[in-house]
Amino acid sequence: MQFLKTISLAIISTLVSSAVGGPIRKFGNDSKQCTDSSFYHTLNTTFITNSTSTRFNSSSLEPTEPSTTVTVETSASSSEQTPVESSSGSETTGRGTFYNVSADACGTSHTNADDVVAIAQSLYESLGVSNEYVSTACGRYINASYGGKSVRVQVVDACASCSENDLDFSPSAFQKLADPELGVIQVTWSFE
Secondary structure (H helix, E strand, O other): OHHHHHHHHHHHHHHHHHHHOOOOEEEOOOOOOOOEHHHHOOOOOEEEEOOEEEEEOOOOOOEEEEEOOOOOOOOOOHHHOOOOOOOOOOOEEEEEEEOEOOOOOOOOOOOOOOOEEEEEHHHHHHOOEOOOOOEOOOOOEEEEEEOOEEEEEEEEEEEOOOOOOOEEEOHHHHHHHOOHHHOOEEEEEEEO
């Protein structure tokens, strides 16, 4: 499955590179909630080329609203979030969302019924990745809490739209913390 994801990214990268006339670098997207990891991480992404950004929507490869600046949006002020610590036990606060689990960056196979989580792509990469883009965070467990409820989840993916302290849960894990109708919650979490 990881091979197919890599091939898909290579094809899209080639198409975009041809369309904009030069090599591209992939950066994370805005703070929108992930809805389907396999498509979200590949198609709804901002590509940067020669200091100009071109945004592609998730239903086609047609560019929308080119601009010359890149804006990073966050859902909370820096005073509301604490720095991420990769060591066990350090508590962190961030946004909690959920997504439809499918092919993941860790190369494992899970479903929406599994208690798994995607961490911010920036954190996923900062903890170290192999040549196959597998992070040292893969397989680690996180304890997350919200409103007096808690859940233990396993890291299986990277979330391109998440800020550094955010977690993107499987529907099953999110439901153990809050009603999915909420969509976004403020979670406290730590690595085991």
